Amino acid sequence: MLEKVDLNRKMGKKEYKEWMDDLQPKLSYLQRACKEQKIPVMIVFEGFGAAGKGTLINKIIEPLDPRGFSVYATAVETKEEKMHPFLWRFWTKIPSQGRIAIFDRSWYRRVLVDRFDGVTTKEQLDYAFGEICSFEKQLTDDGMVIIKLFADVSKKEQKKRFDKLLEDKKTAWRVTKDDLARNKHYEEYLAMNEEMLEKTDSEYAPWHILECTDREYAAAKMTEIVVSVLEQAIADKKAEQEKREQEKTKAQEIKQEKDTLQEAGAASQKEQVLKSSVLAGVDLSKKMEKEEYKKELARLQARLSELHNELYKYRIPVVLAFEGWDAGGKGGAIKRLTQALDPRGYQVNPVAAPNDAEKTHHYLWRFWKQFPKDGHVAIFDRSWYGRVMVERIEGFCQEEEWKRAYHEMNEMEEQLAHHGTIVLKFWMHIDKDEQERRFKERMENPAKQWKITDEDWRNREKWDAYEKAVDEMLIRTSTTYAPWILVEADCKYYARIKVLRTVVEAIEKRLKEEKERK
Amino acid sequence: MLEKVDLNRKMGKKEYKEWMDDLQPKLSYLQRACKEQKIPVMIVFEGFGAAGKGTLINKIIEPLDPRGFSVYATAVETKEEKMHPFLWRFWTKIPSQGRIAIFDRSWYRRVLVDRFDGVTTKEQLDYAFGEICSFEKQLTDDGMVIIKLFADVSKKEQKKRFDKLLEDKKTAWRVTKDDLARNKHYEEYLAMNEEMLEKTDSEYAPWHILECTDREYAAAKMTEIVVSVLEQAIADKKAEQEKREQEKTKAQEIKQEKDTLQEAGAASQKEQVLKSSVLAGVDLSKKMEKEEYKKELARLQARLSELHNELYKYRIPVVLAFEGWDAGGKGGAIKRLTQALDPRGYQVNPVAAPNDAEKTHHYLWRFWKQFPKDGHVAIFDRSWYGRVMVERIEGFCQEEEWKRAYHEMNEMEEQLAHHGTIVLKFWMHIDKDEQERRFKERMENPAKQWKITDEDWRNREKWDAYEKAVDEMLIRTSTTYAPWILVEADCKYYARIKVLRTVVEAIEKRLKEEKERK
Structure with a gap:
């Protein structure tokens, strides 16, 4: 894309002033309009050294309300950042709806400066382009506006500017050895930029x-x-809102039409029998006696405790996600895990409905923030999978949103796994009768009454809808890098031991690989 | 995705009959509805050998009108097919709007059977997943419905079925050595399927x-x-049509709103000056005298003639696309090329508005059909780039369609280049005055009058709009694997020689690499 660019373009001071006098107030207005329309914006500056990115950033923020934007300079990864997947530091910085985030260098470091400087490994590079595209796609699908600006100068002009900076003691420090190397090998670096x-x-x-x-x-x-990009974004957003309004009124009609096509009742009964019932295949009769349970529990917890040290030593991060029916025993299973862990090395993240700040971000943002650094364990009591269960069933998100979520969540977990994270997902499975028994017990037992609410009973009425959604979720998101483990949980003893054993075995397997590699 | 699947699912004969009696007439109706709604459909069968794909295909076509579908069995690539990019044989088979294409094995061979059998190389495998995803994305973006069915059986069940086939002489031939190898190494093959x-x-x-x-x-x-997929597709299509109708009436309003935002006149003037003017940077004063031209022409044509033989010998395909202003000299340049080529080894493809059959396919389909096999040269007089020029400017396609076309065309050319094709794209550039001079000459010269129509004059009035579109096109689609060459064409001699020389040098460079590799 660069070879066709005419680097001789110029503008006189007077003409420049006229234009900026016209454009800057517009930009100022547009920032307010984006805030009102809840449009999040990311502006990315990449390009050659000494092209003037700093000056440009100063120019762009000049007319902006400073309460509405943040500027991030992206340096080489810190020690802390290195202990996460490479996009983690950007996921955690995405702007909320209506805010603007400006990046002086960005995730593109990975494939540009860091590549040239030999910081990025060959294997990292192979993955990086795909990860970057999926990052930008996920955000823009969610309504983010991403403006990517590439600052282009010629080798000669760059050299001239470096020389000028070097002449003066006050500015010489700004030119690094790496800058000069990239000028010297401009053609090689240019090729990386082109790619x-x-x-x-x-x-x-x-x-x-x-x-x-x-x-x-x-x-x-x-x-x-x-x-012009922001003007377009605002026009699009308005058009989309109007469309959505119209769709709502249309939805009814379309539904009727579909119903006549497929005689809803009969078809949904059919669907029930024909669906891929992963859950129906679970053998809930599996049991364990108290005595055996106690023995196994002690053995496995002791082992897990040892392994936790090893995890830290080998800097392996672990993500454990727990989903399951209400009263399926998530809490109990998590407790048996954490009893064996050093509290400085793990974090339990309870996941409820998103709060106000979370609602103004991409739905995966809050989980990215909670992912563990290398050597640490993050346990999620409920997880990002709410998107394809409760949000799907209750209509908290659009159909196209939960449909693309399977792929988005797989991509996220693949990035974790590729970074070296052990990712395990547990579905705590009980049948409907067992749930009723447990609900009643909770209501009768004063010590457990806090655990049961009217909402639990309401959710129970949607059992069939959930079963269908869970089945689809298990099939579409159980992957080699982040498998679902179905836990037969009618017997709590059996379930807790299965969870513990799975975690222990997964860590042992990884440590073995790790040791063989070294 | 497979490990969660319950392979014990069963259905009684009676129940089966009841359901099919209900579903098959629906399917028959839906085929007609898809035809009416102009929805093209691809149904893909993949999965394990002896799972019963053949029987399933027979079942699916039972209720269908045979005039409306085609079944393709996908075997190992033929010699002819090998001489094209791997998706070529599927691009050429995509159904037109309203038709159904059924694939017994498909493009997934590349990453499954052919991978297991060692037909697919490691390098091909690395590219294949990306190419497959982009293929399916491009088609579905264009309205294709792709239904991918995976036929799953266990190792044991597969073995049982193979044994039964082998027992009987009449069916034994159906079980190949490779089938048995895939059964023996089921786990390994399963892992490929999971991936x-x-x-x-x-x-x-x-x-x-x-x-x-x-x-x-x-x-x-x-x-x-x-x-159910087809029902949904029909409902979606109808909803989309209604939306599009509403959008049309809305478009005016939105445009007005945008105009007030940016005071259209002033802004578009600004845009004019600020745009990345690739074309403005072209030095049109470049000239060549007739005598030098004649000498160079003879030399280069003789060389090209030799090279054409070499291309054939080394099985290198070449794609040359010509775009440019009307009267820019495309025809003349192409003629000087073909004079030097063996007519059995090249094809000139003039590109006009799509015909009726082409209109019912994806816009890239007609070009895929014309791409050369290995060792051959395909010259396009105008090309797929019409999408982002005339179709954009005349509103023949939606804004989102031409916007995503840059990426789609880059992907297509990358696939050609990855297969080994030399891809060069020429923009024949003249200025507005020179065009007027040539138009007038054409009108006055009876031998050239056929070359000029009222439409040419009308297009000329849109010069500025075209210039903007061409600039964006040149920047977004000039790539390392398929560069644009800007040809200064005010002097026809200079232009023709530049085209010839560029082609000769590109072939020489490739042959050198090819010889070094061997």
């Missing part, structure tokens, strides 16, 4: 090239691009 | 698993899936 542009230019997050030889031209063009 | 499912299950083309232990159950479930 990056080719692999990451997309309709949902296209690149815009800024010809930076002339600073005025670059600033004016940048402002014009941001203004 | 495939994980990497290609998407919201636009999800997989459906068929438990095939019981043939009745499998057939009923398959029919149910196809019926």
